[in-house]
Amino acid sequence: MTKHALILAGIGWGNLPLWLVERDLAEGRLVRVPAAEFGLQGETLTNAYLMHRTDEHLGPATRAFCDALLRMAGHRTVP
Numbered sequence: 147m148t149k150h151a152l153i154l155a156g157i158g159w160g161n162l163p164l165w166l167v168e169r170d171l172a173e174g175r176l177v178r179v180p181a182a183e184f185g186l187q188g189e190t191l192t193n194a195y196l197m198h199r200t201d202e203h204l205g206p207a208t209r210a211f212c213d214a215l216l217r218m219a220g221h222r223t224v225p
Contacts (some may be wrong), residue, residue: 194219
């Protein structure tokens with residue numbers, strides 16, 4: 147099942163793109179959860195993992211992307 151289908155089935159809640167759920171919202175199958183319900187300024191804390199293969203070198207674009215994500219998270223660059 148897709149995340150969208152699981153949410154529609156009442157299994158849980160999630161964050162999906164508006165284009166994917168706008169019809170469900172309009173027809174009452176889904177409702178918005180106010181961002182304030184998630185915490186300070188609508189933000190949630192969650193773990194994120196950045197993974198890549200170790201048997202191949204990262205290309206320059208991938209390395210720059212990984213380094214930028216790690217800097218934003220307050221971590222060092224990819225070794």
